Amino acid sequence: MKKFLLAISLFTAISAENQIVPPKQDWSFAKPNGTFDRAALQRGFQVYKEVCSACHSIKLISFRHLKAMGLTESEVKALAAQYQIKDGPNDEGEMFERPGRPSDYIPGPYLNEKQARAANNGSLPPDQSLMVKARLYGADYVYALLTGYEKVPDNFKLNPGQYYNEYFPGHAISMAPPLSEGLVKYNDSTKPTVEQMAYDVSTFLAWASEPEMEDRKRLGIKVLLYLLLMTGLFYATMRRIWQGIK
Ligand code: HEC
Incomplete structure (x- = not known):
């Protein structure tokens, strides 16, 4: 029993040491009566759609769920229709594609895990639906990760396809820095700096992992x-x- 406890405390000490505590950000949803900033949610979804969705699925979120970001019924319909959804089989027994409907779940970029790994040097880009809940430090961590790419320290060994990130446990991450200044064009006058996009997409992912938080x-x-x-x-x-x- 003693050995077991020792092993556990050693393990937590090691894992805690491996991960740098990310700085706390000022989130609109963090307070006891906090709500999600609707404009940040919409910008965050745009970042997810135009950048992250190339590699990450968000399979627990349907188009209809996105109404909570302040979209109208017809905006949701129009958005869903931009996607092609695999459906079927039809009367001939064939699968077919059709434009998305509000009740469809947002389709991911890959057919299965093998395809996802093959496209990413063997690493799996995790589904983003529950990411903020699944990681220690939640949205602060996602923000820190997205803004935490740095020059590799001299004595640090990286394998090919790995990047140095201050906040990723162990520092060697297989995701290339996904954000760069001006990568998306926002519809409002917000400037798309790396920090801003990271903030917006982290807000969106926090909402996705707990859409019922406000209630x-x-x-x-x-x-x-x-x-x-x-x-x-x-x-x-x-x-x-x-x-x-x-
Ligand atoms: C080119 C593909 C690609 C794009 C684009 C991409 N990612 Fe990733 N992402 C990955 C891969 C691969 C991993 C797995 C990294 C690993 O395990 O080393 C990953 C991992 C992550 C993780 C998990 C880190 C952890 O603690 O396990 C988060 C969070 C993340 N990505 C967020 C994002 C966000 C937000 C965006 C959009 C701004 C994004 N990613 C865009 C490929 C991508």
Whole structure:
């Protein structure tokens, strides 16, 4: 038992040492009553669509879900229709492609894991639906990773196809720096710096991993208010009941 505990504490110490704690960013959704910044969500989706989706799927998100970013029904329809979805079989038993509908899930770039690995030097670009939930430090980590590419230190060995990243555990990552200044053109007047795109796409991925967060927080505040009210009522009742007793 002692050995087991020692092994566990050693393991956590090692893994903690391997990962540098990312700086905390100022997220609109981090506060107890926080909400997702709709404009950042839409810009973040644009970054996902135009950049990340070349390698990463986001298979738990359907077009209809994107309404939560502040899109109208017809905007969602138009967006879905830009995608080709594999469907079928038809009456002849053939699979076919058709334009997307709001109820379709956003299609990923690869047919299967083998194809994904073959296209990425053997590494698998993980699905992004739950990325922010699945990683220690969540959105702060994703932001730090996207902005954390640096020159390789002199004594550090990288294999071909690997890049040095300050915040990736172990530092050798098989994802080339995906962002560069001006890579996307935003529709609002926001400047597409690497930091801005990283911030926006991290906001989008935080939303994707917990689209129901705003409801959860709203409910939490209501429950707290309710409990506070009940405490007051019970206190008053108690005073009343014990009033005559010295
Ligand atoms: C050219 C393909 C490619 C593009 C484009 C790309 N990635 Fe990746 N990404 C990868 C690969 C490959 C990995 C796996 C890296 C590894 O395990 O070493 C990865 C891993 C990741 C990880 C996980 C790191 C971890 O802790 O395991 C995150 C987060 C990530 N990418 C975010 C993004 C975001 C956000 C974008 C868009 C701005 C993006 N990626 C664009 C190929 C890509």
